[in-house]
Every structure is written in structure tokens, then in C-alpha cells.
Amino acid sequence: MKKSVLLLETIDDEALTILEEHVNVFTGYDDASLKNILENQDVHAVITRGKGQINKALMEAIPTLQVAARCGVGLDNVDVQEATARKIMVINAPGSNAATIAEHTLSLMLMLMRNMYESVAQVKQDNWNWRNQYSGDELNGKTLGILGMGNIGKRVAKLGEAFGMNILYWSRSSQDLPYTYLSMDEVLEQSDVVSLHLPFTKETGTLIKEEQLALMKPGALLVNTARGALIDHEALLNALNEQRISGFAADVLPEEPPVHGFPILHHSRSLITPHSGSLTASTYRQMCVLTVKNVVAVLTGEEPDNRSIFNFSEL
Structure with missing residues (x-):
């Protein structure tokens, strides 16, 4: 059975295609759709970019969560300490930008x-x-x-x-x-x-x-x-x-x-400038595709790139 991924924000089209080939994809871009998904679907991974918050409240609402991922480098909008305590894998795209x-x-x-x-x-x-x-x-x-x-x-x-x-x-x-x-x-x-x-x-x-x-x-x-x-x-x-x-x-x-x-x-x-430094076409695609490939690897039992697995102990 395919596992399910929740997107908190839009991602590159190529990355979205990769996701849809391997998992069920749900979008929670607004409060109403997010609430509906959390109430009716088992979610195994959440992917965000720079705005969507993967915080303690969201993790508590998703007991099946295995992966918290950001299509980017910084993890300000992911509660990595909470994820680590819950044994939820944190994935990002280091070096891509x-x-x-x-x-x-x-x-x-x-x-x-x-x-x-x-x-x-x-x-x-x-x-x-x-x-x-x-x-x-x-x-x-x-x-x-x-x-x-x-x-x-x-x-x-x-x-x-x-x-x-x-x-x-x-x-x-x-x-x-x-x-x-x-x-x-x-x-x-x-x-x-x-x-x-x-x-x-x-x-x-x-x-x-x-x-x-x-x-x-x-x-x-x-x-x-x-x-x-x-x-x-x-x-x-x-x-x-x-x-x-x-x-x-x-x-x-x-x-x-x-x-x-x-x-x-x-x-x-x-x-x-409006936090647009990473929004070039090439880098945006690279960050999204790299993150998505590693999320898919985890959810399908393959080996992700260890460089993209965030280790809280390194902070």
C-alpha cells in the first residue's frame, strides 16, 4: 500500500511528479484543507518549504508521521528537537543553495x-x-x-x-x-x-x-x-x-x-530583497527534487542520502 505525504506548500513540478509516482500526495495549503486531511488520512511524511510550520502541534496531530522534510537548507520552520524526541526523521537539502x-x-x-x-x-x-x-x-x-x-x-x-x-x-x-x-x-x-x-x-x-x-x-x-x-x-x-x-x-x-x-x-x-536568493529556477528545482527523492526513499524502504538526514546532536 502506498504511503501518504502531506505538502504544506507548493513544490517544483518535477519533484511533485516524482512524489506522485511513489506515494499518495495531499495538499494542506490552508487551514480548512489541512484540518480535513488530518482528520481523514494517515500521513507518513510532511514536506514544507520556508513558511509551512512542522511544529509540535502538527506532529501531535499525526501519530503516523515518519518524516518531516524541508525543501531547503535551514530548518527554522521545523521543530527538530521535537522530531528527534519522537524519532521522526528530519530531511533537508544541505548545500543545494x-x-x-x-x-x-x-x-x-x-x-x-x-x-x-x-x-x-x-x-x-x-x-x-x-x-x-x-x-x-x-x-x-x-x-x-x-x-x-x-x-x-x-x-x-x-x-x-x-x-x-x-x-x-x-x-x-x-x-x-x-x-x-x-x-x-x-x-x-x-x-x-x-x-x-x-x-x-x-x-x-x-x-x-x-x-x-x-x-x-x-x-x-x-x-x-x-x-x-x-x-x-x-x-x-x-x-x-x-x-x-x-x-x-x-x-x-x-x-x-x-x-x-x-x-x-x-x-x-x-x-x-524578499528572501528570494534561493528562488532561481535551477536551485528551486534542485532543492525540491533532492528532498523529495530522499523522502520517497525512506517511505519505500530504500536508503536515503545520509547527507540529507539532519542530526539534532550536531547543533
Whole structure:
């Protein structure tokens, strides 16, 4: 008998086809349909992307649950501790977004450093004379400080190096890399651009607060394509307003979507994209297909890729 999978959000068409070939697929995109499925179906796996929450309440409502999966890398919307306690396997797609997030990070750096967004906007308003008041700089010769040297951090370092940047980094431990390992404070003090590439965990907490921002150079840029909660945004706004740092760019915010009028969105020295760094066609497909294949493997008695099985003890 085929097992059943509940989708909390839409997934790539190719991934959906793979699912439908092997299991029964149910969609719970809204409260009414989700309630109906939970009351009438035995569900063996739940798959989400970035919004649908696989929390304790959902797990309690599905006694047959074997797998909690996210088509993505971070697991903020999956209660991995609760899943581990219930012996529910947690699956994600580690490393699948490293290339695209690294590209997005460098795009934000370039746009912010060269004041490119404002230049394009002014030309679209027929203001060619903007060039007479333009101010910007280049990445070449600047120092890039990377906080967190995992898959994405390493890709960002390589791209930054290709642009002629000097690379410094801080991580939980030094690695065998051709870059300079320093304390976090030293990276903040010495970098022209600081880029965050860490998960948000109890261990990291809010990493960039008033005291960390105070260490940065007055002309420095801060870029965050990791997790919004890593930064104290009130302290960040103060630092921008007082010109203690020069600019901020991010693809993530502490609350998504942000509340109306969230100040950092409209600051003249900020560039915010709507958590779209992983939404390129290639990466979206790869994340969904990789996750789905591993879910199907578990439910059909095959061996999943161990790299996609999340181990809570590694946190």
C-alpha cells in the first residue's frame, strides 16, 4: 500500500511528479484543507518549504508521521528537537543553495558598494545628470570579512577573491583554508564588507548587536543572506542613521513578511530583497527534487542520502 505525504506548500513540478509516482500526495495549503486531511488520512511524511510550520502541534496531530522534510537548507520552520524526541526523521537539502546564495550575496555587495540601485532608478526617471553627483566605490582591494565558513561562506570567499578582495573569516573553528582566521571582533574591526553566513541557533543567538556594530569601520557595509534574527535591527538602524556604518543589504529579515513601515526597508542606505536568493529556477528545482527523492526513499524502504538526514546532536 502506498504511503501518504502531506505538502504544506507548493513544490517544483518535477519533484511533485516524482512524489506522485511513489506515494499518495495531499495538499494542506490552508487551514480548512489541512484540518480535513488530518482528520481523514494517515500521513507518513510532511514536506514544507520556508513558511509551512512542522511544529509540535502538527506532529501531535499525526501519530503516523515518519518524516518531516524541508525543501531547503535551514530548518527554522521545523521543530527538530521535537522530531528527534519522537524519532521522526528530519530531511533537508544541505548545500543545494550554496552557489545561488553566494551569487546573491555578491550581487548585493556590488549594488550597495557601487550605489547601483539608485543609479538605475535615477536614469529610469530620465535623470542622466545623476552621474554628476554619483558616489560609489569598488570591491577590488577591499577586505571581505565572512562570519560563518560553511558551504555558502566558502563560495562567497571564492567569489570575493575573484573580485580582488582580501578575505578574513571567523567560524566556530579555524579550517584549512587559504584565508586569514581571526576572532569575530577582529573581523568586524578590519573588514570593509562583513557578510553573515551562519544559522540562527541558541548558540549563535543575535550575533550582531550594538557592541558589534560599534566595532565596524565607519565606511563598512553589512550584508546578511543568512537569517534575519542574527542582527539587532534597532541597533542597525541607529548605526545607519548615525553613519557609523555606510550601508546594509539583506535577503532576510527577523519577521517575514515584515510589518508595514518596517524602518530598515526604506532607509536610503539599505537594499532588501524578499528572501528570494534561493528562488532561481535551477536551485528551486534542485532543492525540491533532492528532498523529495530522499523522502520517497525512506517511505519505500530504500536508503536515503545520509547527507540529507539532519542530526539534532550536531547543533
